Amino acid sequence: MFKIVEKEALNLNVSRMKLYAPYIAAKSLPGQFVILRVDKNGERIPLTVFDYDKTNGTIDIIYQKVGMTTLKLDKKNKGDVIEDVVGPLGKPTNIKGFKKVMIISGGVGSAIACPVAKAFKESGADVEFISGFRNKDLIILQDKMKKITSKCIIVTDDGSNGKKGLVTNILSDKLKKNSSYDLIFAVGPIPMMNAVCNITKNYNIKAVVSMTSIMIDGTGMCGGCRLSVGGKVKFACIDGPDFDGHTVDFEEAAVRNTAFKDEEKLSKEKYCNLFKGV
Amino acid sequence: MINKSKFKEPIQLLGKEERRTGFKEVEFTLTDENAVKESLRCLNCKSSPCAKGCPVGIDIPKFIKCVSQGLISEAYDVICKSNFLPSICGRVCSQEKQCEARCVKGKIGDPVAIGRLEKYVADKMIYCFQKREVKTLKESKKIAVIGSGPSGLTCAGELGHKGYKVDVFEALHTPGGVLAYGIPAFRLPRSVLESEIKGLKEIGVRIFTNMVIGKTLSIDDLFNKGYNAVYIATGAGLPKFMELPGEGLAGVCSANEFLTRINLMKAYDPKFDTPIKFPKKVVVVGGGNVAIDAARSAVRLGAEKVSVIYRRGESDMPARKEEIFHAREEGVEFVFFKTPIEFFGENGILKGVKCACMKQEGKDNLGRSIVIPISEEKIYLEADMAIISVGNKVNRLLCESETDLSFDKNNRIIADKITTRTSRKYVYAGGDAVTGAATVILAMEAGKRAANQIDKDLSSNA
Numbered sequence: 159m160f161k162i163v164e165k166e167a168l169n170l171n172v173s174r175m176k177l178y179a180p181y182i183a184a185k186s187l188p189g190q191f192v193i194l195r196v197d198k199n200g201e202r203i204p205l206t207v208f209d210y211d212k213t214n215g216t217i218d219i220i221y222q223k224v225g226m227t228t229l230k231l232d233k234k235n236k237g238d239v240i241e242d243v244v245g246p247l248g249k250p251t252n253i254k255g256f257k258k259v260m261i262i263s264g265g266v267g268s269a270i271a272c273p274v275a276k277a278f279k280e281s282g283a284d285v286e287f288i289s290g291f292r293n294k295d296l297i298i299l300q301d302k303m304k305k306i307t308s309k310c311i312i313v314t315d316d317g318s319n320g321k322k323g324l325v326t327n328i329l330s331d332k333l334k335k336n337s338s339y340d341l342i343f344a345v346g347p348i349p350m351m352n353a354v355c356n357i358t359k360n361y362n363i364k365a366v367v368s369m370t371s372i373m374i375d376g377t378g379m380c381g382g383c384r385l386s387v388g389g390k391v392k393f394a395c396i397d398g399p400d401f402d403g404h405t406v407d408f409e410e411a412a413v414r415n416t417a418f419k420d421e422e423k424l425s426k427e428k429y430c431n432l433f434k435g436v
Numbered sequence: 437m438i439n440k441s442k443f444k445e446p447i448q449l450l451g452k453e454e455r456r457t458g459f460k461e462v463e464f465t466l467t468d469e470n471a472v473k474e475s476l477r478c479l480n481c482k483s484s485p486c487a488k489g490c491p492v493g494i495d496i497p498k499f500i501k502c503v504s505q506g507l508i509s510e511a512y513d514v515i516c517k518s519n520f521l522p523s524i525c526g527r528v529c530s531q532e533k534q535c536e537a538r539c540v541k542g543k544i545g546d547p548v549a550i551g552r553l554e555k556y557v558a559d560k561m562i563y564c565f566q567k568r569e570v571k572t573l574k575e576s577k578k579i580a581v582i583g584s585g586p587s588g589l590t591c592a593g594e595l596g597h598k599g600y601k602v603d604v605f606e607a608l609h610t611p612g613g614v615l616a617y618g619i620p621a622f623r624l625p626r627s628v629l630e631s632e633i634k635g636l637k638e639i640g641v642r643i644f645t646n647m648v649i650g651k652t653l654s655i656d657d658l659f660n661k662g663y664n665a666v667y668i669a670t671g672a673g674l675p676k677f678m679e680l681p682g683e684g685l686a687g688v689c690s691a692n693e694f695l696t697r698i699n700l701m702k703a704y705d706p707k708f709d710t711p712i713k714f715p716k717k718v719v720v721v722g723g724g725n726v727a728i729d730a731a732r733s734a735v736r737l738g739a740e741k742v743s744v745i746y747r748r749g750e751s752d753m754p755a756r757k758e759e760i761f762h763a764r765e766e767g768v769e770f771v772f773f774k775t776p777i778e779f780f781g782e783n784g785i786l787k788g789v790k791c792a793c794m795k796q797e798g799k800d801n802l803g804r805s806i807v808i809p810i811s812e813e814k815i816y817l818e819a820d821m822a823i824i825s826v827g828n829k830v831n832r833l834l835c836e837s838e839t840d841l842s843f844d845k846n847n848r849i850i851a852d853k854i855t856t857r858t859s860r861k862y863v864y865a866g867g868d869a870v871t872g873a874a875t876v877i878l879a880m881e882a883g884k885r886a887a888n889q890i891d892k893d894l895s896s897n898a
Contacts, residue, residue: 181652195609201701201710202609227709242609244646374696374710377607377648378831379617379673381690391677391684396833410684413784417686421711 159239163216168298172222172266173232174208180215182207182245188273189251189368189400192219193376195242196230203227204373204395206270207246217245220269220298225422226429247376248399251366253277256340260332262325262354263289264346268299270368271345275306278343287311288328290350294319326353337361343368344403348415352408365403369394372415386410437504439476442545446470447552450622455766456735459621459698462762466549466556475504478548481540486550489538492881494518496535496550503553512561515554520590520880523562523628526555528619528725528876530756562631576601577894580663582649585613586876587669587867589636590883591890596639598891603663605647610700613671614876617700618692620729622736623759650837655863665862665890668849669883672868674831677824678721682779687713687786691722691730691825698733715821718742719789721776722825723753728760730823731768742768743817747775747794748805773807774815779822788818828873848872856886864890 164176182192186207193202209218221228234240251274259278263271268289279285287310291297294314304310313323329342344354345368358365371383371394383394388405392398448464455462466474478500486496495514502511515522531537531551539547579595581588584606592602610616612629637643647653649670658666675690677683697703703712718734720727723746734742744763746753749772753760764770774791781787792814794807835847842850842859851858851865858865866882868874 181647185652199702199708201703201708230709242646244607244609244648245651247648247651374693374701375608375617377651377673378833379675380693380696381675381677382693384677384684386684391679396831407684410784413686414684418711418713421713425709425711 159241160243161239162234162236165234165236168220169296171224171296172220172298174218174220175231175234176216176218177240177243178215179217179243179245182243183210183212183215183217186210186217186246187250188253188277189270190246190248191376191399192217192243192245193247193373194219194231194240194244196227196234197241200230200241201227202242202374202376204247204370204376208269208273217243220266222266226425229426229429244376247395249397251277251343251368251400253281253283256281256283258284258339258341259286260329260339260342261285261287262329262342262344262346262350263287264325264350265291265296266298267346267350267368268303271343272299272302272306274343274345274368275303279306283340285309286332288313288325288332290314290323290325290346291319292316325350326357329354330357333357333361333363337363339363341366342403348408348412351403351406355403355406355408359404366400367403367406368399369401369406369411370399370415371395371411372417385414437476438479439473441473441477442541444546444549444552445474445477447549449762452765455622456738459704459733459736461625462622463552463758465559466552471503471553471556472506474549475500475553477541478504479540485538485540486535486548489535490518491534491875491877492518492884494535494554499557500548500550500553503557508557508560511557515557518884519877520593520884521586521632522554523558523632524586524615524624525877525880526551526553526558527624527628530725530754530875532757534877559628562628577665578603578663579890580605580658580661580666581669582666583607583613583669583671583867583869584611584633584643585669585671585867585879586615587671587869587879587883587886588613588667589632590880591667591669591866591887592641592883593636593639594884594887595890596636596641598887600891602641604641604643605649605653606643606645607648608700609645611643611645613669614673617696618726618729620695620699620733622732623729648833650834655838655840655860659862664894665864667856667883667886667890668834668858668863668865668869669867669879669886670831670834670869671879672828672830672871672873674829675824676827676829678776678826680776680778682781682786683824685779685781685786686784687715687781687820688779688822688824691720691726691823692828694730694821694823695726695733698737704737712737713821714738715819716740717817717819718821718823719776719817719819720744720823720825721789722746722827723748723755724825724827725755725759726828727823727825728755728763728768730825732759732763732766734821734823735763735766735768739821743771744768745771745774745776745789745791745817747773747807749773749796752804771817775807775809776822777814780816786820786822788816789822791815791817828868830869830872834869846872854885855889856882857889862893 386407536547701710867879
């Protein structure tokens with residue numbers, strides 16, 4: 159059982175929870191994730207470790223209310239417990255040996271991008287950050303990102319935050335002026351990561367993407383999270399979640415991620431109906 | 437008083453209709469009357485060929501004699517001397533390849549139903565587990581067991597009975613390893629597994645779930661926490677894929693994934709949240725027990741057509757004969773001498789499997805058929821789900837995190853077969869993590885061996 163020690167809404171759809179999980183906190187590194195099961199009948203879902211506090215034994219997770227499990231999770235409040243949390247899983251992001259890094263995040267992917275950007279910064283790299291959201295109401299972690307680096311651009315698809323644009327357009331403009339980056343780290347929706355990698359390929363800049371796949375155990379046992387990377391089968395849970403973006407088959411990954419979309423939609427509707435009129 | 441019948445005593449099976457709609461155990465436990473009758477078929481051979489066929493050397497004639505005299509508790513003690521979890525082995529061992537294969541009775545009819553008798557004894561005794569004597573605690577020496585599958589549970593039980601404080605670390609949220617996520621309830625009811633685990637807890641064994649050793653804690657951490665020895669029984673849980681075109685399509689999954697959704701997550705039950713596809717036409721690739729388990733589970737999800745395709749012939753199938761028989765009864769179709777070469781889809785979703793036809797070309801040194809494709813000849817099977825069940829490898833997770841230990845190139849832990857010692861002092865390993873995917877009984881045997889060695893090594897160093 160894992161106790162919720164803090165809960166904060168970051169916007170209407172996204173929240174942060176601080177959980178007491180001392181073993182996981184002690185071992186967590188940027189880029190890793192946990193698998194969580196809300197209650198005894200729950201499903202296991204992967205969630206990024208956004209932050210960790212080794213002294214107080216806590217980890218922070220950020221979730222978007224998209225399906226039944228995240229809605230169920232959101233019903234829990236400070237002082238409540240979560241049935242199972244296991245981790246830290248996956249390989250931490252490789253931070254070492256980069257001088258100039260561009261971090262690109264889309265939407266809730268910023269929850270992964272933040273600790274990774276911070277780690278690059280702390281390792282002495284020059285870090286730039288481009289983050290994109292659909293509109294200003296969906297922006298999360300703005301202050302955090304700006305605190306990590308002053309070279310932070312936040313754009314919205316509709317321009318409602320005063321800066322209209324797509325992360326890929328900003329990236330292209332920047333690279334046209336100066337393409338001397340060691341690494342582009344991208345995390346967000348699959349089409350966005352794919353588009354970023356199509357750009358970096360032209361400039362021959364190393365691109366690393368963080369892949370979120372459907373997982374059950376998160377330790378290499380089910381193979382549900384498998385991806386085609388450089389023509390080989392790789393498991394996001396134990397070989398990733400970070401992969402060389404120039405070798406990932408994004409098209410396949412996108413379809414695989416929607417494999418249960420009908421079932422998920424149904425269970426979400428069913429779950430929401432339960433609370434109608436409550 | 438010997439029962440001269442050439443045939444095994446009848447056993448009650450769950451009705452076919454009930455099998456198609458639920459996960460209840462298919463084969464019942466022998467009745468008292470039939471168990472005694474069956475035990476009287478045993479000739480009590482002096483040379484005990486059956487015991488020689490048992491990987492852990494259970495004194496089979498002796499326990500069967502006890503059954504014939506109605507001495508169930510005594511029979512249980514005889515089995516437990518060699519096998520810690522008879523309720524499980526009686527159900528999942530391939531008796532027809534082991535003990536029963538050597539039974540003299542088998543030469544002119546059915547062998548004695550050793551597996552069913554083992555299950556009978558265990559089921560009668562399952563709630564009397566604590567009857568085994570627990571020795572006094574040995575100076576509070578602590579052992580960490582990594583993994584709660586058959587090998588880990590056996591080791592934990594043996595050490596617990598020797599008086600050690602034993603803590604088991606399990607990566608999943610439920611203990612049991614492959615017994616929990618892999619083997620379906622229609623072969624191993626969860627109540628059996630739960631009562632065996634309850635028995636372990638009653639002798640003081642603690643089980644910590646959600647602990648991935650190598651990630652949550654390292655082996656160094658375990659020693660720093662005061663454990664005197666560590667037994668690694670992490671199994672071989674990494675599913676193999678075939679690296680064929682279209683294998684990444686939605687609808688193609690490993691047997692591990694399919695079975696985990698059903699067995700561990702109970703996805704078929706609307707009360708549980710994990711999603712699962714209820715497929716109409718299923719192709720299962722493989723010929724082992726896991727393939728049969730997957731096929732029979734697909735039947736229970738309501739699939740209209742379930743085909744198991746295997747590249748060799750029926751006699752080469754590694755699966756238990758009994759399960760193949762039950763699968764056929766449940767309507768599973770077997771397609772032999774075929775192997776998939778491509779998975780077809782539309783918009784990323786599986787529509788069918790293209791297979792090459794194979795022919796036999798002699799036998800390999802293990803006596804299995806060598807098969808080669810017949811050029812040009814192909815068949816096409818329509819499918820909305822393809823389940824890959826071509827074996828499991830050892831997970832690289834531990835190999836990558838525990839660099840002090842020696843591993844071979846297949847990520848298997850290098851450990852002595854007799855002592856189970858690894859390259860690191862007071863770290864022992866056994867079961868599938870050492871041998872690669874093998875059987876439940878061999879994993880249990882390694883667990884027992886490790887327990888004895890740990891006891892010996894820690895006692896000599898007291």
